[in-house]
Amino acid sequence: MPNIKSAEKRVRIIEKKTLENKAVKTKVRTFVKKFKACIENKEVENAEKAYIEVVSVMDKAVSDGVIHKNSANRKKARFAKLLDELKSQAN
Numbered sequence: 399m400p401n402i403k404s405a406e407k408r409v410r411i412i413e414k415k416t417l418e419n420k421a422v423k424t425k426v427r428t429f430v431k432k433f434k435a436c437i438e439n440k441e442v443e444n445a446e447k448a449y450i451e452v453v454s455v456m457d458k459a460v461s462d463g464v465i466h467k468n469s470a471n472r473k474k475a476r477f478a479k480l481l482d483e484l485k486s487q488a489n
Contacts, residue, residue: 422464429455430473437480442488449481 400406429452436445456470 419462419464422459422462426452426455426459426465430477433477437484440484440488442484445481445484449477452477 400409429448433445433448433452436448453474456465456474459465460467460470
């Protein structure tokens with residue numbers, strides 16, 4: 399337990415930020431699950447829409463500093479590859 403008043407405040411701030419970051423990460427995971435479900439069900443149109451949403455949510459998380467830029471870019475590239483494979487199978 400912190401003994402100094404400013405340290406107590408930092409603890410409160412960190413707890414608040416942790417909750418906010420957790421909410422953002424949960425949102426990212428939700429959109430990723432939706433995208434992967436569209437890929438598994440071979441729904442090309444829905445997968446394209448879900449991909450755009452995933453990319454948007456990830457970019458917002460990166461700008462907020464919740465996830466690292468390289469991690470988001472790696473995942474977006476993998477999702478794009480999955481989407482391209484699905485499109486090629488559909489044709």
